[in-house]
Amino acid sequence: MINKSLVIILFFTSVTLEFLFCQVSTQTDKKKLYQKGKKICKTDTQVIFCKAFNFYRNKAFDSCYIYSNMAFSENLSKEKRDILNYIQGVSALNKKLYKKALNNFHSISSTTDYQNFKNLKLGQIHLKLEKYDSAIYYYQRWDTNSIHTDLVFKKNGYHNLALSYLHKKEFSNAKKYFDKELELIHTADTLEIITNKMELANIYYTQYKDEIAIPLFQEAYELAKSFSNLELKLNTSKNLAVVEKNRKNYKKSIEYYTVYDKWKDTIWNRDKIWELTERDKELAVAQKQNEITIQKEKLKQRNIQRANLIIGTVILIIFSGFLCYFYRKLILSNKLIIYQQEKLKSVNKTKDYLFSVVSHDLRSPINTLKKQHQQILDCMISKDFSGVEKTTKTAIAITEDTFHLLNNVLHWSLEQSDQLLFNQHIYPLQSLVAQTWYNLETIAKTKEITFRNQVNTAILIKVDKESLKIVLRNLFDNAIKYTRAKGSITVTTEMIPEDQIAIVIKDTGIGISNERVVQINHLKDISIDRIDRSKGIGLGLLLCQTLIRKNNGTLIVHSTLNSGTQMKIVLPFVNT
Amino acid sequence: MKKLKLLVLEDQPQEANEIKLFLENNNYDVIVSKNLDEAKQIAEIIVFDMIVLDILINGKPEGINFAQYLNKQGIDIPFLFVTSVQSKLIFDQAKLTNPFSYLLKPYNKLELLFSLELAIESHYQQSNALSYQPKNAVLSPIFFFIKKKNSVVKVEVQSISYIEVKEKYCCLKCDKDQYQIKLSLTRIKKTLSNPDFKQVHRNYLVNIKKIKKIYFEDNLILLDNNDKISFSERYKNLFIKDHIIFR
Numbered sequence: 020m021i022n023k024s025l026v027i028i029l030f031f032t033s034v035t036l037e038f039l040f041c042q043v044s045t046q047t048d049k050k051k052l053y054q055k056g057k058k059i060c061k062t063d064t065q066v067i068f069c070k071a072f073n074f075y076r077n078k079a080f081d082s083c084y085i086y087s088n089m090a091f092s093e094n095l096s097k098e099k100r101d102i103l104n105y106i107q108g109v110s111a112l113n114k115k116l117y118k119k120a121l122n123n124f125h126s127i128s129s130t131t132d133y134q135n136f137k138n139l140k141l142g143q144i145h146l147k148l149e150k151y152d153s154a155i156y157y158y159q160r161w162d163t164n165s166i167h168t169d170l171v172f173k174k175n176g177y178h179n180l181a182l183s184y185l186h187k188k189e190f191s192n193a194k195k196y197f198d199k200e201l202e203l204i205h206t207a208d209t210l211e212i213i214t215n216k217m218e219l220a221n222i223y224y225t226q227y228k229d230e231i232a233i234p235l236f237q238e239a240y241e242l243a244k245s246f247s248n249l250e251l252k253l254n255t256s257k258n259l260a261v262v263e264k265n266r267k268n269y270k271k272s273i274e275y276y277t278v279y280d281k282w283k284d285t286i287w288n289r290d291k292i293w294e295l296t297e298r299d300k301e302l303a304v305a306q307k308q309n310e311i312t313i314q315k316e317k318l319k320q321r322n323i324q325r326a327n328l329i330i331g332t333v334i335l336i337i338f339s340g341f342l343c344y345f346y347r348k349l350i351l352s353n354k355l356i357i358y359q360q361e362k363l364k365s366v367n368k369t370k371d372y373l374f375s376v377v378s379h380d381l382r383s384p385i386n387t388l389k390k391q392h393q394q395i396l397d398c399m400i401s402k403d404f405s406g407v408e409k410t411t412k413t414a415i416a417i418t419e420d421t422f423h424l425l426n427n428v429l430h431w432s433l434e435q436s437d438q439l440l441f442n443q444h445i446y447p448l449q450s451l452v453a454q455t456w457y458n459l460e461t462i463a464k465t466k467e468i469t470f471r472n473q474v475n476t477a478i479l480i481k482v483d484k485e486s487l488k489i490v491l492r493n494l495f496d497n498a499i500k501y502t503r504a505k506g507s508i509t510v511t512t513e514m515i516p517e518d519q520i521a522i523v524i525k526d527t528g529i530g531i532s533n534e535r536v537v538q539i540n541h542l543k544d545i546s547i548d549r550i551d552r553s554k555g556i557g558l559g560l561l562l563c564q565t566l567i568r569k570n571n572g573t574l575i576v577h578s579t580l581n582s583g584t585q586m587k588i589v590l591p592f593v594n595t
Numbered sequence: 596m597k598k599l600k601l602l603v604l605e606d607q608p609q610e611a612n613e614i615k616l617f618l619e620n621n622n623y624d625v626i627v628s629k630n631l632d633e634a635k636q637i638a639e640i641i642v643f644d645m646i647v648l649d650i651l652i653n654g655k656p657e658g659i660n661f662a663q664y665l666n667k668q669g670i671d672i673p674f675l676f677v678t679s680v681q682s683k684l685i686f687d688q689a690k691l692t693n694p695f696s697y698l699l700k701p702y703n704k705l706e707l708l709f710s711l712e713l714a715i716e717s718h719y720q721q722s723n724a725l726s727y728q729p730k731n732a733v734l735s736p737i738f739f740f741i742k743k744k745n746s747v748v749k750v751e752v753q754s755i756s757y758i759e760v761k762e763k764y765c766c767l768k769c770d771k772d773q774y775q776i777k778l779s780l781t782r783i784k785k786t787l788s789n790p791d792f793k794q795v796h797r798n799y800l801v802n803i804k805k806i807k808k809i810y811f812e813d814n815l816i817l818l819d820n821n822d823k824i825s826f827s828e829r830y831k832n833l834f835i836k837d838h839i840i841f842r
Contacts, residue, residue, distance in 0.1 A: 438683070454705040 055102060068099060075106040084110040101127050108140060117144050135161055139176055142183075151183045158183065174203050174211075181218070190222045197222065213242045213251050217258065224262065236262055249289070253282040369435050373428055376558055384421040388414055416462050423496055427558050430489050434565060441483045441569065445593055448522065449474040451484065452510050455491040463499055469507040478512055480520065481593045486566040493559040494524050494586050501528035501584070513587070520592040521575075523585060530580040539576045596772055597749050598624045599644040599740075601711075604634050604661060606652045610700075614647070614677070617704055622746035623711075631657040635664065644749065645714055646674035647707075648694075650685060659685070662692035673714040677702050708745050715740050715747060730764065732776035734786040739767060741774050750774060753791075756805040756818050758783060760798040770820055793834060796827045 056072040071086035087107040091100075108123030121144055127137050138161035145154035158180040177200040184193035201215050216239040223232035240255040260275035391414040398406035433439040452472050456463075463470055480487075498508045506527040513521040531539070539560055567574050572590040601623050605611040611627045618625045626641065628634040630652055638646075646665070650658035662674055675696040676689050689697060695714035698707060719740075721733050733740040738749040750767060759766045764775040765783060784792065784800060795801050795816060801824060808817040814826040826834075 450705075450709055454703055454709055457705040458703055 055098075059099060059102070067093065068103065071103065071106060075110065080110040080113045083107070084114065097128060105136070112140070112144065112147075117148055120144055135172075139172060142176070142179060146179055146183055149186075151186045154183045155180065155187070174200055177203065185218070185222065188225075190226050194219065194222050209242055209246050210248060210251070213239050213246065213248075213255070216242070217255065220258070229262075229266070233262060233266075249282055249286050253279060253286060256282055366435070369432070372558075373432060376424070376428060380424055381421060384417050384424075387417050388421075391417065412465055416465055419459075419462055420496075423492065424558075426489070427493065427562055430566075431558055431562050434562070434569075439486070441486065443481055443483050443570070445479050445481050446484055446487075447476065448478045448480045448512065449476045451487060452491060452522075455488050456495060458492065459495050459499060463508075466499060466502070467505045468499060468502055469505075471507065471509040473509060473511045474522075475512065478520070479593050480590055482570050482590065483566075486570060490563045490566050490588065491522075491524075493563050494588075497559065498524060498526040498528060498584070498586075501531075502526045503528065514592070515589060518592045518594075519589050522588040522590070524588075525583060525585045527583045530582060530584055531576065531578040532580060533578075536576050536578050539574075596769070596774070597738075597751065598622055599711075599747055599749055600624045600626070600641065602634065602637060602641075602643045602646045603627045604631075604647070604652065604658055605649045606630065607649075610649075614707075617707075621708060622743065622748060631661055631664075634661055638665075638670065643672055645711060646672055648674055648676050648678075650676055650678040650680045650689060656680075656685060656688070659688050659692060662689070662694060666692060673718040675710055675714055677707065705745075712742070712747055730775050730777045732774075732778055734778070734783065736787070736789065739774070739776065741767075741776055752787065752789060753802070753804070755802055756820055756822065757802060757824055758792070758800040759824075768822065793830075793837075795830050795834065796825055797830075799824050 056069075056076070060069045060072065067086055067090045071083050071090050074080075074083035074086055084107055087103045087110065090103050104123045104127045108120045108127075111117070111120035111123060121141070124137050124140050124144070138157045142154045142157035142161060145151070145157060158176055161176055162180070177196045181193045181196035181200060184190070184196065197215060197219050201212075201219075216235050220232045220235035220239060223229075223235065236255070236259050240259050243251045243255040246252070256275050256279040260272050260279050263269070263272035263275055266272075391410050394410045395407055395414070398404070398410060430439065449472065452474055456470055456472065460470075495508065502508065508524065508526045511523045511525070513523050515521050564574055567588055567590075570590060572588055575587040575589060576584065577587070578584040599622075601618055603611060603614055603618075603625055605614065605627060606629050608629075611629070615625045615627055626637060626643075628637050646661075648658035648661060650656050652658060658676060658678065662676075665672065665674060673695050675694050675698065677698045677700060678689075679700040680686070681699065686697065695717055696710040698710060715733050719733050719735050731742045737752055739752065739755075740747050740749050750769065754769045756768050756770065758780065759768060760780050761775065763777065765778055765780055767774045767776060780794075780798070780800060784794065791802050791804050792800050793803055801816060801818070805819045806816055807819050807821075809815070809826065810817070811826070811831065814828070814831065816824040816826050818824065
């Protein structure tokens with residue numbers, strides 16, 4: 020039991036050391052080989068050889084192996100062959116192709132300077148193949164010639180030799196070569212000292228030379244304590260613990276075990292910490308990843324929100340645009356409605372006005388007519404024919420008057436509804452005056468009013484004939500109405516500078532008060548709904564103003580109470 | 596001188612009579628027809644100078660129908676409506692037939708006469724040539740329409756012997772009568788554009804068909820009615836130039 024555990028430890032330590040030495044030996048090999056290889060590459064131009072050599076230098080053993088194989092197919096000098104064999108052997112060794120390596124090394128000619136190397140390598144290979152006898156043989160051969168070998172190789176060789184003996188359980192020989200190695204080891208090289216001491220202790224211990232082994236173990240342990248290599252500390256403490264246990268010195272054993280555990284823990288901790296930090300890192304990375312995904316998610320959400328916002332805004336804008344459009348439409352239609360309402364209002368006012376005119380102004384003349392008729396009837400019964408004639412004449416006058424009123428109403432309503440035909444042409448004024456007067460002649464005659472049409476026949480005016488006739492008719496009518504019997508009415512024309520002509524209608528009537536003159540003159544600015552009928556401004560004058568304005572003219576009234584009125588229709592003059 | 600011939604379409608006997616009387620008093624020849632068919636027949640026989648139409652004849656708008664008939668037949672006689680119809684529909688229909696006027700009953704008599712004058716004026720496209728002053732006239736290739744008081748008479752161009760300038764006026768000398776019109780000689784000459792009328796003097800335009808004899812030596816023209824007109828040198832030369840026969 021005890022031995023077994025120790026062997027395991029020993030084997031473990033030996034393997035590590037072996038590997039260490041292997042490396043050391045190759046490194047020293049290299050230096051010598053470099054020089055030779057360089058020399059050959061300088062003097063010769065064998066590309067493949069140089070390539071293999073370069074690969075060897077760069078430790079690319081695979082390529083080195085292949086290229087050296089290729090190099091063998093060429094004709095080469097012995098020296099080169101030896102070098103190639105060597106580098107291929109090393110490559111094979113590194114690749115654990117031990118048999119190939121063995122062949123290579125064996126084929127190196129025995130006359131060369133590499134005899135030592137050859138033996139050394141062969142020993143190494145045999146050790147690897149656990150052929151300890153052959154290994155010892157080769158190492159012994161090397162040892163006879165080892166004076167020329169440098170320190171590192173010597174250490175290596177001795178160590179391996181000792182190991183071989185150890186495996187062969189020839190402890191005295193093993194100890195001898197370990198001692199030899201120890202001699203060569205530099206005192207400062209603690210690692211090697213510790214391992215060496217441990218090996219020695221092992222040797223003694225397996226030989227049950229405890230009294231020598233234990234101090235060596237302790238020495239190794241003490242040295243390891245102050246050395247930084249944890250594995251060494253672990254091994255030394257474990258060795259001591261096992262040793263103490265075997266000595267039944269359990270207290271100490273436990274102590275060492277605890278130390279061993281401590282180191283183990285430390286190693287474990289070191290690994291663990293590293294692991295933990297790794298895990299922490301992983302965690303942190305995972306967390307970061309998480310955060311990133313969260314951020315991404317957030318970004319995504321934000322993007323979606325933004326897109327939604329934009330869509331919402333666009334919809335809102337479109338909606339508001341529609342709203343604006345409809346609002347505008349509404350306002351427009353409202354405006355139209357208001358305008359129509361205003362128009363309707365004025366039209367309604369006109370209608371009301373006309374109704375009032377018709378009802379009020381028609382009532383009395385019709386009533387009078389009725390009375391006249393009764394009077395005529397009375398006269399007929401009493402056979403008073405002169406009475407009949409007189410009454411009939413008044414009746415005619417009244418009828419004429421009413422007819423005139425009705426005409427005015429008709430024209431006014433036509434004018435207001437834009438149905439009055441309006442065609443301006445050039446007409447002889449004199450004729451128009453005469454025509455208009457013709458209708459009033461009978462009434463004028465009853466009042467014995469003389470009429471003088473003093474308009475020059477050559478005067479032409481550009482008017483709408485019907486509207487001018489309506490105007491003249493109204494003005495004549497007024498003139499007749501307000502002129503006393505046997506008065507006179509004169510129509511003349513008057514040139515006004517700047518291409519205007521005035522038709523002047525002058526009567527010898529009772530005149531109009533200044534107040535009313537002002538009223539009439541301002542009538543042109545007044546719409547029908549503003550007229551106060553109680554003040555007696557009739558439809559006639561209003562119609563006159565409207566129609567004259569339509570003919571691009573103006574009506575001017577001059578009057579002096581009790582001596583007469585002068586009405587002027589100022590119209591644009593047409594030059595013939 | 597001839598009176599103007601008017602056709603009046605009027606179904607109401609009283610009104611027909613009234614208008615006939617009034618127009619005849621004002622020197623017009625008036626023939627009244629009482630319905631559309633009669634009017635058409637008469638219009639085929641007699642050439643009228645103007646037509647006065649009532650619209651509603653026996654309750655039908657025959658006046659408009661007659662106007663349409665005139666337009667369709669291409670009978671180029673000016674016509675006007677004198678009616679009591681005020682309906683806008685009828686008025687618009689009437690307007691489409693291109694009347695010279697549309698008078699409402701009761702019509703103003705002066706206005707009727709005035710409208711007749713205007714109708715002649717517009718028919719011959721000589722506005723204000725007739726209506727506004729006495730002694731005005733409208734010229735057509737065949738007739739002179741001359742204003743005489745409130746009326747218009749026509750004088751056949753062929754009946755005129757010569758036209759003489761008298762101050763502002765031109766005097767139309769016919770076989771028996773003479774008329775003064777207020778038109779310049781050049782205008783008359785231009786408007787007539789009748790090869791029969793030749794200017795023989797600054798003041799004379801002669802109807803060569805009425806010439807009895809020409810005394811070139813004495814610069815005199817003797818007309819059929821034995822009137823004598825002086826022949827100026829200048830116009831004589833022109834005259835000879837135009838009439839090779841005299842060379």
